[in-house]
Amino acid sequence: MxxxxxxxxxxxxxxxxxxxxxxxxxxxxxxxxxxxxTKSEVVRWQRVHDMFLFRELHMYLIIGVGIAVAAVSMxxxxxxxxxxxxxxxIVYQPKRFHxxxxxxxxxxxxxxxxxxxxxxxxYAQIGAGAWPALFTFGGAxxxxxxxxxxxxxxxx
Amino acid sequence: xxxxxxPWPWWVSGILVGLTVPLLFILAGKAFGxxxxxxxxxxxxxxxxxxxxxxxxxxxxGVWVLLFALGIAAGGYxxxxxxxxxPIEFLPAAFYAWPGLLKLFIxxxxxxxxxxxxxxxxxxxxxxxxxxxxxxxxxxxIFFFVGGLAVSWGIGHLLFGPLN
Numbered sequence: 001m002x003x004x005x006x007x008x009x010x011x012x013x014x015x016x017x018x019x020x021x022x023x024x025x026x027x028x029x030x031x032x033x034x035x036x037x038t039k040s041e042v043v044r045w046q047r048v049h050d051m052f053l054f055r056e057l058h059m060y061l062i063i064g065v066g067i068a069v070a071a072v073s074m075x076x077x078x079x080x081x082x083x084x085x086x087x088x089x090i091v092y093q094p095k096r097f098h099x100x101x102x103x104x105x106x107x108x109x110x111x112x113x114x115x116x117x118x119x120x121x122x123y124a125q126i127g128a129g130a131w132p133a134l135f136t137f138g139g140a141x142x143x144x145x146x147x148x149x150x151x152x153x154x155x156x
Numbered sequence: 157x158x159x160x161x162x163p164w165p166w167w168v169s170g171i172l173v174g175l176t177v178p179l180l181f182i183l184a185g186k187a188f189g190x191x192x193x194x195x196x197x198x199x200x201x202x203x204x205x206x207x208x209x210x211x212x213x214x215x216x217x218g219v220w221v222l223l224f225a226l227g228i229a230a231g232g233y234x235x236x237x238x239x240x241x242x243p244i245e246f247l248p249a250a251f252y253a254w255p256g257l258l259k260l261f262i263x264x265x266x267x268x269x270x271x272x273x274x275x276x277x278x279x280x281x282x283x284x285x286x287x288x289x290x291x292x293x294x295x296x297x298i299f300f301f302v303g304g305l306a307v308s309w310g311i312g313h314l315l316f317g318p319l320n
Contacts, residue, residue, distance in 0.1 A: 025183035
């Protein structure tokens with residue numbers, strides 16, 4: 001009886017603990033990313049506008065360097081067979097191609113240009129007190145529900 | 157130290173953005189991508205929905221992205237109020253009144269619908285996807301710019317008047 005309790009606690013307890021730590025890490029990495037978005041000024045409508053009008057390279061350079069650093073990191077993760085802290089292999093699940101990648105992509109791009117923010121910056125803007133971003137967020141939620149309703153009828 | 161309180165240069169920003177991908181994989185076991193948070197919040201708003209898009213969604217597995225989004229909001233506050241010598245102009249003054257707010261709302265609908273239909277946004281497709289040499293993500297990114305450029309250079313002027 002005693003043994004059984006010990007066995008169950010010894011296998012489930014650390015598992016739950018590591019899941020908790022990983023959740024805290026997700027929160028803290030959000031804080032990190034929010035600070036980076038804000039201090040790099042990716043969150044500014046003007047920066048996005050100037051990107052689409054080719055007035056400055058700032059955004060292109062950030063996205064470009066970001067992709068390069070992420071790509072090298074992924075190569076290192078593969079080469080060193082690094083695992084996540086819960087000891088699971090790190091595997092990227094590819095996103096597959098369908099018509100939505102084109103049509104949805106274009107619509108998102110249009111929204112990005114109009115509002116000056118993609119989903120990450122919406123949260124940063126709200127957190128920083130730029131309250132009109134609540135309208136961007138409200139619209140994004142409505143758009144998500146419209147997609148959920150149309151989901152079965154849209155070509156995928 | 158003073159440099160921290162100024163806007164960060166593109167190369168510092170780019171490196172830190174890129175590092176988000178391995179950090180999230182290693183510390184949280186997740187692929188970097190933020191627009192899933194919209195599906196997560198939507199699914200949590202309608203827990204008994206019969207819509208396939210929400211009914212088949214595993215809400216527990218998406219809790220992390222909600223925490224991540226909350227963190228971004230906190231990061232926005234810290235970046236703006238603690239780490240900047242002058243407050244950042246997130247949105248031009250025109251967005252703080254009616255026609256501007258409507259623009260944000262309409263643009264928001266396009267963001268929500270578009271990212272969900274495309275299966276990702278700048279983070280999930282453009283950064284994580286391309287970094288993993290996933291070609292549909294490159295196609296998505298090209299069409300993000302097709303849509304954005306169309307608005308900034310043409311259609312936007314017709315529909316919304318000069319945007320600035």
